[in-house]
């Protein structure tokens with residue numbers, strides 16, 4: 001019975017190995033065979049963070065995935081192994097590893113790999129002893145149109161990166177030797193003579209190795225032994241329709257890197273750009289001048305005196321995505337200056353930051369409204385014939401209705417001059 005169980009266990013274990021081994025390394029990293037080293041790194045950067053067990057506690061699948069990703073990266077990022085893998089597949093790589101001087105087996109701890117890549121102890125910030133680097137904030141100004149439609153943005157962030165060439169060791173040949181001055185302690189004791197025969201001992205950081213205790217034999221030519229380089233890193237973010245201005249997009253562990261710490265977070269703050277007339281024709285929508293307040297949009301529409309007064313007009317306001325919002329009045333429908341029309345649902349799209357509410361408020365998940373404010377423009381130039389005709393028309397109707405301008409003005413009628421007494 002015991003033996004049977006054991007055999008079964010072995011069979012299951014073998015099966016598991018076979019299943020693991022058939023998963024394609026390129027597939028695991030989501031890249032194709034032509035992927036560059038950079039692509040491989042990028043894929044590992046993203047996936048290893050996503051499936052790191054620290055981020056997925058008690059999730060056995062994520063853990064397995066994390067190990068798989070590390071394995072795939074280990075092979076595909078080493079050009080000799082990648083060549084073997086491309087030609088002979090998993091078996092080839094295994095053979096090669098077994099034949100290696102390391103004595104076979106998989107010598108790579110996925111956490112080790114992770115920490116070599118990101119710096120730190122192989123875990124995220126809360127791992128004991130791991131220091132965390134500073135967070136980094138960048139601002140991205142976008143036109144309102146992008147907040148309405150959503151968009152992928154790509155930008156370069158100038159930041160400190162672990163030197164690819166030496167993998168953050170600072171050494172050209174990865175050879176690190178113990179500092180000969182401090183014997184690896186990082187500290188040296190200096191004697192100061194205070195008086196003849198009287199010494200004071202002071203312990204201070206070793207100046208030869210900078211307190212590291214270790215020294216690089218041949219400094220890496222790319223980073224000059226600094227272990228890090230400054231460079232622009234292409235970053236992309238997706239702006240979801242309806243996101244608010246001031247939204248903070250957090251890219252975990254994407255701030256300045258260093259072998260001495262776990263990188264802090266890169267935070268992209270979304271700003272709204274001042275509207276400007278579209279530089280290119282297709283960007284030219286009336287909506288350039290929409291104003292936003294929360295979920296709602298505001299728009300000023302000009303009407304001529306005739307339109308405001310007599311009605312019978314239609315307008316198509318081009319919205320931020322190019323669709324038209326039709327406004328109209330029938331003959332005889334008056335629009336008062338500064339009156340506001342509400343177009344329900346034509347404001348900003350609804351956007352949820354992913355919070356789940358226990359109680360659902362009415363209209364909470366609906367788009368905002370569009371408020372049209374009417375501005376009436378009076379004609380200040382008329383052909384003289386037209387002006388005369390209008391004036392005559394007023395005169396005719398004033399006399400007919402008997403309008404007394406003074407009485408109708410609503411102001412108090414002044415007393416005759418002789419009855420007027422000066423209050424002083």
Ligand SMILES: [Zn+2]
Pocket residue numbers: 163164165166167168169170171220221222223224225226227228
């Ligand atoms: Zn370097």
Ligand SMILES: [Zn+2]
Pocket residue numbers: 179180181182183184185186187206207208209210211212213214
């Ligand atoms: Zn030293």
